[in-house]
Amino acid sequence: MNATDHHKDLSPKGAASVRMRGVDKAFGSLTVLQELDLDVEPGERVVIIGPSGSGKTTILRVTMTLERIDSGTIQVGGQHLYHEETSSGQLKEASEKHIRGVRSNIGMVFQHFNLFPHMSAIENIMLAPVKVHGKSQKDAQQIGMELLDKVGLIEHANHTPGQLSGGQKQRVAIARALATQPSVMLFDEVTSALDPELVGDVLNVLRDIAEEGKTTMMLVTHEMGFAREIADRVLMFDAGRMIEDGPPNDLLSNPQHERTRSFLGAVAEH
Amino acid sequence: MADTTRTEPTAEEPDADGAPGDVVSFELAQHHKWYRRPDIVIPVVLVFLGLTLLAVADTPSARFRSEFTPPGDVSFSWSYFFHLVPQMLQGLFVTARATVLGFLIAASFGLVLALLRRSESRWVSYPAVAFIEFVRSTPILVQMFFAQVLVRATPAVSLNALVILFIVVGIHYATYASEAYRAGINSVPKGQWEAATALNLDPLTKWTRIIIPQAVPNVLPTLGNYLVAAFKDVPIGDAVLSTGGVLFMASTIRNVDFRPVEPYLLIGVGFLLVSLPAAWLVRRLEERIAYERD
Amino acid sequence: MEDWLLSPNQYSSLMVGARATLQLLAQAFVLGVVLSLIVGVGRLSERRWVRGVSFAFVELARGISSIILLFILVIAIPILLGDIFPWVRGQPVIVMASIALGINMGGYGAEIIRGSILSIPKGQTEATIALNLNPTQRLRYVVLPQAMRIILPPMGNLTIEILKGTALVSVAGGFDLMRATGNLESSMLAGGVIGVTVLYVNVLVIYFVMAQVINSLFRFGERALDKRFQQREGRAALPIATTHAAGS
Numbered sequence: 001m002n003a004t005d006h007h008k009d010l011s012p013k014g015a016a017s018v019r020m021r022g023v024d025k026a027f028g029s030l031t032v033l034q035e036l037d038l039d040v041e042p043g044e045r046v047v048i049i050g051p052s053g054s055g056k057t058t059i060l061r062v063t064m065t066l067e068r069i070d071s072g073t074i075q076v077g078g079q080h081l082y083h084e085e086t087s088s089g090q091l092k093e094a095s096e097k098h099i100r101g102v103r104s105n106i107g108m109v110f111q112h113f114n115l116f117p118h119m120s121a122i123e124n125i126m127l128a129p130v131k132v133h134g135k136s137q138k139d140a141q142q143i144g145m146e147l148l149d150k151v152g153l154i155e156h157a158n159h160t161p162g163q164l165s166g167g168q169k170q171r172v173a174i175a176r177a178l179a180t181q182p183s184v185m186l187f188d189e190v191t192s193a194l195d196p197e198l199v200g201d202v203l204n205v206l207r208d209i210a211e212e213g214k215t216t217m218m219l220v221t222h223e224m225g226f227a228r229e230i231a232d233r234v235l236m237f238d239a240g241r242m243i244e245d246g247p248p249n250d251l252l253s254n255p256q257h258e259r260t261r262s263f264l265g266a267v268a269e270h
Numbered sequence: 271m272a273d274t275t276r277t278e279p280t281a282e283e284p285d286a287d288g289a290p291g292d293v294v295s296f297e298l299a300q301h302h303k304w305y306r307r308p309d310i311v312i313p314v315v316l317v318f319l320g321l322t323l324l325a326v327a328d329t330p331s332a333r334f335r336s337e338f339t340p341p342g343d344v345s346f347s348w349s350y351f352f353h354l355v356p357q358m359l360q361g362l363f364v365t366a367r368a369t370v371l372g373f374l375i376a377a378s379f380g381l382v383l384a385l386l387r388r389s390e391s392r393w394v395s396y397p398a399v400a401f402i403e404f405v406r407s408t409p410i411l412v413q414m415f416f417a418q419v420l421v422r423a424t425p426a427v428s429l430n431a432l433v434i435l436f437i438v439v440g441i442h443y444a445t446y447a448s449e450a451y452r453a454g455i456n457s458v459p460k461g462q463w464e465a466a467t468a469l470n471l472d473p474l475t476k477w478t479r480i481i482i483p484q485a486v487p488n489v490l491p492t493l494g495n496y497l498v499a500a501f502k503d504v505p506i507g508d509a510v511l512s513t514g515g516v517l518f519m520a521s522t523i524r525n526v527d528f529r530p531v532e533p534y535l536l537i538g539v540g541f542l543l544v545s546l547p548a549a550w551l552v553r554r555l556e557e558r559i560a561y562e563r564d
Numbered sequence: 565m566e567d568w569l570l571s572p573n574q575y576s577s578l579m580v581g582a583r584a585t586l587q588l589l590a591q592a593f594v595l596g597v598v599l600s601l602i603v604g605v606g607r608l609s610e611r612r613w614v615r616g617v618s619f620a621f622v623e624l625a626r627g628i629s630s631i632i633l634l635f636i637l638v639i640a641i642p643i644l645l646g647d648i649f650p651w652v653r654g655q656p657v658i659v660m661a662s663i664a665l666g667i668n669m670g671g672y673g674a675e676i677i678r679g680s681i682l683s684i685p686k687g688q689t690e691a692t693i694a695l696n697l698n699p700t701q702r703l704r705y706v707v708l709p710q711a712m713r714i715i716l717p718p719m720g721n722l723t724i725e726i727l728k729g730t731a732l733v734s735v736a737g738g739f740d741l742m743r744a745t746g747n748l749e750s751s752m753l754a755g756g757v758i759g760v761t762v763l764y765v766n767v768l769v770i771y772f773v774m775a776q777v778i779n780s781l782f783r784f785g786e787r788a789l790d791k792r793f794q795q796r797e798g799r800a801a802l803p804i805a806t807t808h809a810a811g812s
Contacts, residue, residue, distance in 0.1 A: 066690050104696045114691035118709045118792065127705060128695035177694065346644060407724055407775035408768045409731035412742060416764040419749075423757035502629035509631065509735040517632060524639070534640040538632050545627045 015043035015216045016077030016105055016183035018063065023072035025058055025240075032058045034240040036072070042183075045210055045217040047227040047248070050237030051263055056220045059237075060186040063218070064108045065099055076102055077183055104132070107182030107215075111189040113169040115161040121148065121172045122157040125179045133180055140179070147175035151205050167198030174205055185209065187219040199223070206230065224267055228252055236260045304487055304559045313551065314490075321370045324363075351532045354523060358533075358540045361519035366544065368435050368513065369501040375440025376500065377493060380447025387452060402445040410442045410503050414510040435507035443500045447493060454489035455481065487559040494552035498545055505541075516540065570766055574748055581744025582770055588658055588730045588740055592665035593723060599670025604677025605703065618674065625671025630664065631732050637664040638736045657738035661730075669726050676718045680711035713789050720782030724775045731771075741770065 018040040025033040032055040040046050048056045061067045063074060065081070073091070074081040081102045083091040094102075115124050125144040129135040135143070148154045151171035153164075161169055170190055177185060187206065191199045203226050210217060210230050221227055227234055228248045236244035236251065236259070244257045255261045304310050386398035405413070417438050421429050429437075458481050466476040508518035520533035570578075599621075606618035625633075637660045646653040652660075684707050692702040734742035745767045749760055 064690075064694055066693055100696060100698065103693075106694075108694040110687060110691065110694075112687055114685075114687035116688065116691070116706055116710075128697065131701050131705060132696050132698075180695070404768075404772055407728070407779075408771040409728040409742070411728075411731040411735070412745075412764065412768055412771060415742075415745075416761070416768060419757060419760045419764055423761045503631075505629050506631050506732065506735075509732075517635065520635070531640045531644050534632070534636045535644075538628055538636050541629055541632055542624065542627045545629075546623060549627065 014183065014214060017042050017075070018184055018216065018218070019073075019075040020059075021073045023062065023074060024070045025055075025062055025067060026070055031240050033062070033069075036240075036242065038235070038242065040184075040216055040218060042077075042216055043213050045230055045232045046219070046235060047231040047233070048218065048220045048235045048237060049222070049224075049227065049263070049267075051266075053239075054237040055240040056237045057188055060108065060188050060218060060220060063184070064106055064186055065103055077105055104180065105183040106186065107177035107180060107184070108186040108188065109170070109174050109177050109190050111192050113161070113166075113173045113193075115169055115173055115176070117161050120158045120160050121153065121164070121175075124161075124172060125176045128176070128180050143179055144175070147178055148172070150208065151175050152201070165198060166194045167201050170194060170202045171205055174202070174209075178209070182215060184216045184218070187217065187221070189220050189222070191221065191223060222267060224252060224264070236263070238263075303483065305483070307558075310555065310559055314555070317551065324367050325370045325374065327363075327367065346531055350529065351536055354533055354536050357519055357523070358516060358536050361514065361516035361537070362540050362544065364513065365504050365508075365515035366501065368432060368439065368507065368515065369497070369504045371436045372439030372504065373443060373497050373500050375436060376443035376447045376496070379440060379444035381451055383444055383448035384451035384455070387448065388455075402448055405442055405445045406449075410438065411506050411510060413442060414438050414507060418511060431507070431511040431513050435504065435511055435513050439500055439504060439507070442503070443496055446496045446499070450489050450492035450496065451485075453492070454485035457488045458484045490559060491552055491556035494555060495549075498548050498552065501545060501548070502541075568762055568765065570763065574752075574763070577744050577748055578741065578767065578770060581739070581741035582774070584658075584739050584744075585727075585730050585741040586774070588662055588665070588733060588738075589723075589727050591658075591662035592669060592726055592730070595662060595666025596669025596673055596722075596726065599666060600673025600677050603670055603674035604681070607674060607678045608681060622671050622674050625667050626675075630668045630729050631735070633668060634661055634664040634732050634736050637661070638738075657733060657736060661733040661736065661738050665726055665729050668729065669722060672722050672725075673719065676715055676722065677711070680714040681707055683714055684710050713786070716782055716786045716789065720779060723778050723782070727771070727775055727778060741767065 018038070020036055020038040023033055023036040023038075024031070032053075034055075036055075036059070038059070048059060050056045058067060062069050063076070063081070069082060073083055079102050080091065080094065081099065082094050084094045084098050086092050115121075116127070119127065122141065122144045125147060126137070126140040129140040129143060130137060145154065145157065148157055151174060153168055153171055153175075156164060156168060156172075161172070164172065170193075174190070190206075191202055194202065203223065206217075206219075206226075207230065209215065217230075219227075219230075231248045234246065234248045234251045235242050236255070236257065238259045244251055244255065244260050251260070252264065255264060383398055383402060387395050387402065389395045389398070414434070417434050421427055421434060462480055462484065463476075466480045471480065505515050505517040507513045508515045508521070512518060516537040520530075520537045523533040524530040603618045603621050606614045607622065609615050609618070638657055641660070642652045642655065681703075688706055688710065689702060692706050697705065730740055731742040733740050734746060745763060748763060752759055752763070
């Protein structure tokens with residue numbers, strides 16, 4: 001894989017749309033996504049809520065290609081993720097190369113950070129810009145330090161994940177995901193593994209990203225207050241289906257669906 | 271202390287489904303103790319019996335000869351290859367038998383070494399460690415040569431080649447076996463030893479009922495692996511001591527017929543036919559015998 | 565004490581042999597590590613045939629006795645395959661022996677590599693996919709560096725096993741420490757069996773020392789790696805502070 005291959009990926013593309021049509025996903029006999037249609041507009045901030053096992057995390061994971069879909073299509077920025085168009089206009093299964101091309105527009109932040117323990121914070125951030133996007137060591141370091149500054153961790157650049165607190169790790173992980181300037185960012189319960197007093201710093205970073213508006217954001221979270229504040233739209237999932245979709249104030253304050261009501265009631269009790 | 275006593279009854283409460291009246295009719299369930307499970311015990315006993323039979327059987331003569339006139343050219347000949355099979359089997363038998371006898375020494379002497387190593391006296395444990403380390407990190411081939419000259423240098427002792435082979439293989443693998451015993455004993459969590467002490471068990475009960483039953487599942491597969499490893503080292507004896515195993519058979523045939531390809535390939539195949547199923551059995555045992563730890 | 569020593573001349577002949585042994589070990593080690601990596605990673609391939617071939621290699625390399633493998637490679641293969649691959653014909657015993665020991669090491673090493681890769685948490689691989697690293701980069705920059713800590717101790721033991729295996733070449737006609745010992749033995753038969761016993765004790769000690777050196781090298785490597793993982797002080801790593809000051 002030579003660096004120049006990917007150089008074009010570097011130009012900032014701005015926020016991109018995500019379109020899903022008829023997406024099915026099952027693990028063995030367990031259906032986790034069923035006939036899912038979903039449109040996320042460029043720059044939109046969508047919060048996905050639902051009980052565990054509702055398929056909400058799977059939406060992010062299939063968009064990141066961590067799990068492959070069984071049927072249906074997903075388009076990111078107008079390009080098919082799992083399919084390629086043949087000369088006759090038909091869709092055929094995409095090659096790995098094609099998937100990698102489209103995937104370079106997507107970034108993801110994980111619940112358990114998944115930082116590389118053998119690399120310092122700055123090395124974690126520099127890895128993809130250098131190795132995937134062909135940036136020079138110097139440019140990548142520049143980007144990395146700016147991002148660390150943005151997440152308030154500049155003095156921790158040379159610290160390894162083992163030396164950082166959970167909240168700091170998650171902020172480094174966000175910086176790592178931002179370093180490749182993705183058009184779509186996926187956040188999978190990014191505050192669930194943190195001690196309550198560390199959640200605030202991470203949410204502040206997410207707010208900054210939202211304000212810049214350079215990227216489409218899809219977030220799975222249990223922080224309802226934060227969802228209300230940041231989201232353009234909230235999607236309620238249950239048993240692999242999207243059962244409610246609306247602006248946060250409508251959906252969270254005045255849910256139409258019985259399942260949404262009971263779910264919000266259960267979350268509020270915590 | 272008083273607090274602890276007061277909270278204890280709650281901690282001891284039975285699970286919700288164990289109704290209080292059940293105590294009288296309660297039966298001890300035969301759950302997965304490895305030594306009570308037929309799927310483990312039957313194969314282990316069968317293998318053990320097979321190995322015993324091998325150990326007590328007569329040694330066939332180590333004379334190999336070819337009664338076949340191979341084609342003049344040296345290209346590979348299947349008929350010659352198959353013609354050699356019976357002699358290969360005979361060699362394989364000698365190799366397998368030497369392995370079993372050697373491993374008997376290894377398994378028992380290894381236990382002695384492991385116990386010496388556990389000794390609280392440094393005068394005992396340090397020499398044991400040194401011996402284990404030394405034997406483990408020197409080639410068995412050199413040890414065979416050494417044993418041979420040592421026997422030659424000691425007029426009072428006269429051992430035939432096969433006996434020297436058992437002893438060297440036995441001592442060499444005893445050092446490996448001692449490590450397997452040690453790891454097995456160490457694998458029993460500290461809490462188990464402490465619990466045995468807390469229950470005031472006498473040493474015999476502690477070892478026979480608590481430690482050994484938990485250590486064996488870790489020791490047995492490792493010993494099985496070393497048995498297979500010893501089997502792979504025994505042919506070295508053919509080259510050094512001229513014991514009549516597979517490799518000796520191949521070399522003899524090569525010297526008689528001047529056809530090296532078939533005998534060496536044949537013993538390679540024959541060897542795999544024994545070692546692969548054996549290794550597979552050990553792996554199955556390993557999977558089945560393990561206690562689930564949380 | 566002097567009873568246990570040999571003459572300086574004898575020691576220098578043994579050292580020539582020891583050097584040959586180490587050279588043989590080095591060749592086998594390089595081949596063994598390369599095979600371990602290829603086959604160990606191949607065992608986890610998404611392609612079924614790659615997994616199958618890798619599995620077969622591991623089973624064969626581990627299942628066969630190393631001395632039999634050695635004889636097959638030194639004696640049978642040059643005749644059997646000499647017409648198809650003329651290269652194997654005129655090869656010195658040491659080359660074929662290195663290949664045999666390398667195959668042997670590769671079989672065991674592949675399982676070490678496979679186990680260590682499997683022990684890396686799944687989240688690490690997922691993060692590399694999210695960063696769009698290609699499979700080779702995933703292995704090289706993320707998985708293998710972490711796996712190294714798990715690989716080193718068993719690889720050290722395996723290397724000592726291969727060192728022990730090098731002695732086998734002497735019975736297949738190659739020159740090494742053991743062959744040098746044999747040469748000495750035949751020249752000193754007049755010295756009697758006691759002298760020969762002393763010779764072998766010395767040779768055992770030489771092998772033991774070589775094994776201990778290998779052991780220490782691996783321990784050293786483990787410690788260096790651990791240091792890398794542990795609390796690393798800010799100033800020890802990249803000269804970032806200055807670059808950043810200049811950059812911003």
